[in-house]
Amino acid sequence: STPDPLAAAVAVHAVSRTGALFSVLHEQVRGRPLEHVLTDCEPAVMVTDDPEAAATAAAHGVRVLAPRSLNEPAPDPGESGDGPLPGDGPLPGDGPLRADGPLPVDGACLIYTSGTTSLPKAVVCTHQQMLFAARAIHSSLGYRADDVVHSPLPLSFDYGLYQVFLTFLARARLHLGSVAEAGPPLLRSLERSGATVLASVPSVTDRLAWLVRR
Helix, strand or coil: CCCCHHHHHHHHHHHHHHCCCECCCCCCCCHHHHHHHHHHHCCCEEECCCHHHHHHHHHCCCEEECHHHHHCCCCCHHHCCCCCCCCCCCCCCCCCCCCCCCCCCCEEEEEECCCCCCCCCEEEEEHHHHHHHHHHHHHHHCCCCCCEEEECCCCCCHHHHHHHHHHHHHCCEEEECCHHHHCCHHHHHHHHHCCCEECCCHHHHHHHHHHHHC
């Protein structure tokens, strides 16, 4: 749970590399919905830079990492004088990577509903399902290596998350924007990023069409 989409994208690939599962939560998942998710999936680690979310995770015994720590070497537990943190201990994948990798039917990702009308519910996506979906979408959309894909969609939304995989398949460039760009800032962001592709949903497309007509 982090508003830094680049850190989230890095974490997604790192976790997948170890064969563990990941789940990207919308930054507005807080309070009871977040407590429900933590109880439901029992994560070993939560990556967030939000103090409230970090406190909730720590209260559930979940180890918390800041996004900036993803680029830092793991500290030697013997060198810290601060004592153990909640959830301290080996991380999933701290040992050698699996030589054979995960099985196609192994879970890769948990995609949770937004939780706006009820408690979030998880959909388990396997490696096989996600690879099939990414390749099918890629064959239909035909992203090219010289494309710059601009995505203002949150990575907690499945189509936003798949933009990471689609650009990797095409070896294209991905510009990760934010939901706040759905209004007038979107045109400026598209110009600055040199976008050739806009990953969109109907509400964003309608807004963009209205701006262009103006």
